[in-house]
Amino acid sequence: MATDLKSQIHTLMETGIHPISVQDIASRCRAKPAPFPSRKVVTSRRVITGAVALAATGCAAGLVATQLAAAPSPPPARHASAALTAAYVRRLAAASRVALAQSGQAVLTTTVTQGGQLQQSSTDHLTFSGANWNDSFTYIPTVNGRTLPPETAINRVVDGQAYDYIVAADGLAWYHVTGPDAVASLNIPDPRALLTELEPAAGFVRVGAAVVNGVQVEHLRATELAGLAAIPLPGIQAGGQVTALDVWVDSAGVVQQLSVSVSRQVTVVALRSLSSPKHVHITAGGLSQAALKRPRATSPAQKQAALNAAGASAGAQTETQTSTITVTFLDIGQPQVITAPGSAITVSGLG
Amino acid sequence: MRQAASEIRPPDGADQDRGRDFEAFVVATQPRLSRALAAAYGFEDGRDATAEALAYAFEHWDELQHVANLPGYLFRVGQTRGRRRRSRVLFAVPEGDEHPFEPALPTALASLTERQRLAVVLVHGYGYSLREVSELTGIKLTTVQTHLTRGLARLRATLGVTDGDRS
Numbered sequence: 001m002a003t004d005l006k007s008q009i010h011t012l013m014e015t016g017i018h019p020i021s022v023q024d025i026a027s028r029c030r031a032k033p034a035p036f037p038s039r040k041v042v043t044s045r046r047v048i049t050g051a052v053a054l055a056a057t058g059c060a061a062g063l064v065a066t067q068l069a070a071a072p073s074p075p076p077a078r079h080a081s082a083a084l085t086a087a088y089v090r091r092l093a094a095a096s097r098v099a100l101a102q103s104g105q106a107v108l109t110t111t112v113t114q115g116g117q118l119q120q121s122s123t124d125h126l127t128f129s130g131a132n133w134n135d136s137f138t139y140i141p142t143v144n145g146r147t148l149p150p151e152t153a154i155n156r157v158v159d160g161q162a163y164d165y166i167v168a169a170d171g172l173a174w175y176h177v178t179g180p181d182a183v184a185s186l187n188i189p190d191p192r193a194l195l196t197e198l199e200p201a202a203g204f205v206r207v208g209a210a211v212v213n214g215v216q217v218e219h220l221r222a223t224e225l226a227g228l229a230a231i232p233l234p235g236i237q238a239g240g241q242v243t244a245l246d247v248w249v250d251s252a253g254v255v256q257q258l259s260v261s262v263s264r265q266v267t268v269v270a271l272r273s274l275s276s277p278k279h280v281h282i283t284a285g286g287l288s289q290a291a292l293k294r295p296r297a298t299s300p301a302q303k304q305a306a307l308n309a310a311g312a313s314a315g316a317q318t319e320t321q322t323s324t325i326t327v328t329f330l331d332i333g334q335p336q337v338i339t340a341p342g343s344a345i346t347v348s349g350l351g
Numbered sequence: 352m353r354q355a356a357s358e359i360r361p362p363d364g365a366d367q368d369r370g371r372d373f374e375a376f377v378v379a380t381q382p383r384l385s386r387a388l389a390a391a392y393g394f395e396d397g398r399d400a401t402a403e404a405l406a407y408a409f410e411h412w413d414e415l416q417h418v419a420n421l422p423g424y425l426f427r428v429g430q431t432r433g434r435r436r437r438s439r440v441l442f443a444v445p446e447g448d449e450h451p452f453e454p455a456l457p458t459a460l461a462s463l464t465e466r467q468r469l470a471v472v473l474v475h476g477y478g479y480s481l482r483e484v485s486e487l488t489g490i491k492l493t494t495v496q497t498h499l500t501r502g503l504a505r506l507r508a509t510l511g512v513t514d515g516d517r518s
Contacts, residue, residue, distance in 0.1 A: 005507070005510070009452075011451050016442060016443070018398065025409050098378060102381075102382065130382075
């Protein structure tokens with residue numbers, strides 16, 4: 001139990017205050033424009049005209065009304081694979097950003113293959129509440145095609161303070177990391193960054209209905225991948241091209257799951273022809289502080305990038321490296337309690 | 352048909368900007384509006400009042416661009432709409448769960464006056480400054496201080512908390 005009145009009041013309030021969705025806000029608008037077009041709106045020019053008229057009358061200045069009124073009318077869709085309108089995709093992005101703005105959970109899985117061979121994989125169980133984060137992750141390194149024992153650790157940020165549950169100088173324990181870069185050094189991925197991939201230009205089409213974590217969703221797939229931006233997440237090399245993008249959204253237009261693949265050509269050089277750069281640490285098992293705080297920075301993919309940068313050319317060949325990230329959002333907008341560890345060893349400069 | 356003409360024009364930058372502005376406003380403002388209205392009216396009515404206030408902003412977004420203190424304005428909108436539906440239990444928490452606060456805290460907080468609750472929750476619970484609370488609620492800064500002092504004293508007396516807790 002929290003010991004001081006201040007934190008008890010804070011905790012009580014956070015227990016009972018739940019974020020309000022754009023849908024809830026829009027449903028209370030007196031003209032009641034639908035925040036997300038029903039199937040009929042998307043597939044019928046006549047119905048959307050009526051919706052626009054209604055929206056323009058009552059809520060011309062509102063977010064949804066603005067987008068409805070401004071959106072080009074969708075072409076008659078007689079086939080399930082008709083591209084969704086730009087306005088619809090923008091609304092999905094907006095609703096998801098608002099719903100996930102404050103708190104929630106996410107499971108982020110990342111796999112990297114190269115030349116058809118698994119290079120690394122990791123799973124992050126993320127909890128976020130405002131600026132507080134908890135990242136419980138498992139990283140499975142692979143060296144020369146051999147999968148090594150998984151490594152696990154917890155990175156946590158509470159009230160601007162950084163905590164690690166790792167093996168360090170005092171063994172496996174919670175460490176309170178101090179220093180100006182301590183929080184940034186944890187490198188916790190923000191899965192909401194993937195929502196930037198919800199670009200109207202991606203040409204999303206409906207694939208069909210599905211269920212994600214018990215939630216009825218609609219599966220959407222991007223068909224125009226050339227113009228999509230690189231994924232703004234750590235561990236994804238620059239210069240890649242998005243090769244697949246699938247999104248599962250619920251009836252409120254909120255993304256429940258998103259999967260994206262990025263491919264790039266890499267130059268492969270026989271390891272024996274080079275000495276490893278000094279800043280590359282190859283984790284060969286067990287718990288390594290550097291690897292756990294920045295597992296992606298020590299990954300074979302990073303190592304490969306370093307090798308590329310070294311300019312090696314003898315015996316070089318190109319291979320396709322593909323990174324696939326899947327994020328599943330849970331407890332969207334629900335309050336999350338992330339507290340500082342009860343006891344942590346204070347260390348300076350780990351970050 | 353005029354409507355059809357506007358319907359088929361491509362989205363222009365201004366419309367998109369307005370949409371993004373409102374979305375950004377909701378993200379930035381909702382936490383403090385929710386906290387303030389929940390403190391005043393409890394979880395259920397506070398949430399309802401917050402949603403009503405944001406819906407009002409949604410409807411009148413263009414007109415509200417000229418309001419200097421929009422969060423404060425919407426707090427008063429929420430007050431007006433929220434007062435129609437008062438819940439009997441202000442801070443209902445799920446029964447059976449073990450909560451990290453004094454079991455008597457919800458009732459003790461509910462026993463304060465509305466303004467005392469606002470001051471205690473926002474200043475003491477969330478760390479807002481007196482000025483921030485004053486701007487949001489429209490209560491004079493010195494009055495916020497008075498409500499805070501009296502509210503905390505009453506809360507401590509109700510809960511039997513000693514001076515050692517004055518953090």
